[in-house]
Amino acid sequence: MLDTIPRQLLIELQHFDLAGPVVPDINYLEQIDPILMLWHNHDIRRVKTHSLVFETCVGKGRLLVSALQHTARTNSAGRWLLHAFVQHLDGGPNPTHSFSTTTVRRMREKIDEKKIELIRKTWRFKTDSKNAGLANKWHLPSTELDDSWKDIRIG
Numbered sequence: 001m002l003d004t005i006p007r008q009l010l011i012e013l014q015h016f017d018l019a020g021p022v023v024p025d026i027n028y029l030e031q032i033d034p035i036l037m038l039w040h041n042h043d044i045r046r047v048k049t050h051s052l053v054f055e056t057c058v059g060k061g062r063l064l065v066s067a068l069q070h071t072a073r074t075n076s077a078g079r080w081l082l083h084a085f086v087q088h089l090d091g092g093p094n095p096t097h098s099f100s101t102t103t104v105r106r107m108r109e110k111i112d113e114k115k116i117e118l119i120r121k122t123w124r125f126k127t128d129s130k131n132a133g134l135a136n137k138w139h140l141p142s143t144e145l146d147d148s149w150k151d152i153r154i155g
Contacts, residue, residue: 005084028103032056033095036068053085057098064089124149 026032026049035053055064064085070078099107126138126149137143 005081026051026054028099031097031099031103033097055089055095057095058104062089062095063099119154123152123154125152126150 026037029049032051032054033056034051035055036051037054038050038052040048040050051065052068053064053066055062057063066082066085068078068081069075070082072078124145126133128138133139
């Protein structure tokens, strides 16, 4: 099934910003069946492998990962491709590679990580020219923020 998907269709649906939605710097390349990959070597000493689509076996199951654009009301090609991927998972040949138990453990640890997304939040900021913030306990959650605190965005 996957071999009937035009290569150009996959390329058209990719994100061109490597800081965007890709599976970055794959360090388990020998454990996957690549479908669409990028190799980044611009202005860096070591080539980084970024994946847009790959599949692999995980335990007794299989996994197909896609970072292509499949959504948006006007993205008929992306939605069609997502359907093709689901059909492939349902009846296509099994991947020839599989994740090692070490890779599965590392991924589970990563999923279980507790992180707070700081970049997308609005922060409140106030200059502290008299160095009074610590003494006035500005760092405590109970601090009431008045109009002297300004909204800032980071990232």
